[in-house]
Amino acid sequence: SHAGVTIGAQPVWDPRRWGGMMQTSRSLRAQLNRAKNKGVQIERVHARDADANSELESILSQWLSGRGLPPMHFLVEPDALKGELADRLVLAARGPRGIAGFLVASPIAARGGYLIEQVARLPDAPNGTSELMIDAAMRIFAEEDRGYATLGLVALSRNADAGLRRNPFWLRTLMLLARTHANRFYNFQGLERFRTKMKPDRWEKIYAISNERVFSPLALYAIGEAFAGISPWRAIAIAAMQALRKELRAGG
Secondary structure, eight states, X not given: OOEEEEEEEEEEEOGGGHHHHHHHOHHHHHHHHHHHHTTOEEEXXXXXXXXXXXXXXXXXXXXXXXXXXXXXXXXXXXXXXXXXXXXXEEEEEEETTEEEXXXXXXXXXXXXXXXEEEEEEOTTOOTTHHHHHHHHHXXXXXXXXXXXXXXXXXXXXXXXXXXXXXXXXXXXXXXXXXXXXXXXXXXXXXXXXXXXXXXXXXEEEEEEEESSSSOOHHHHXXXXXXXXXXXXXXXXXXXXXXXXXXXXXXXX
């Protein structure tokens, strides 16, 4: 009585193996050293201080303003610092001129691990700042003997191609068009490259499930509306206008 479709994949690590992986990855160590050499240090932010920190709010605002799509909602609220923080891990990357980025991770009780749900940084933050925050988070997870960590969904990920090929024909066609043309609105490819660079242990396919025998366009529309918080067509129009303005500025 239910239908499921593949929508992407998420990278997964066992944090207890992270230290060993870093010892063998010269490229990742070089990224961390770039940030460290610029004076970036990672500090833990107490939950009661995170939601009132004006520096973190400013970073989030600047980070969101650089996105090609309107902020998503539902399972991916953009202002994670305004949610329940008591059981979350919040890290800040502090450089010579103040905080340059922050990371928020939420526990996944059933997996005994964490979802790193947000990694935000200033546009001019030193190279390697994001990687340095993720490295610090993974080492904290390992100290807690956590065996699972993920950076979350990469929609249309090529690591989910086997599942995507089993989707209904109409949905495969839409996803192919999105993969080909939607990168100007949201950098799906860059997101996947970054997560791949962090050398996950594996990728897990992510599904959407609807209470109907065959997954329908109406179900896809409902999912889009839940995430966008507005009509999907309106969200696409806003993204298209933002992309057009960006291209005009670049060409002017």
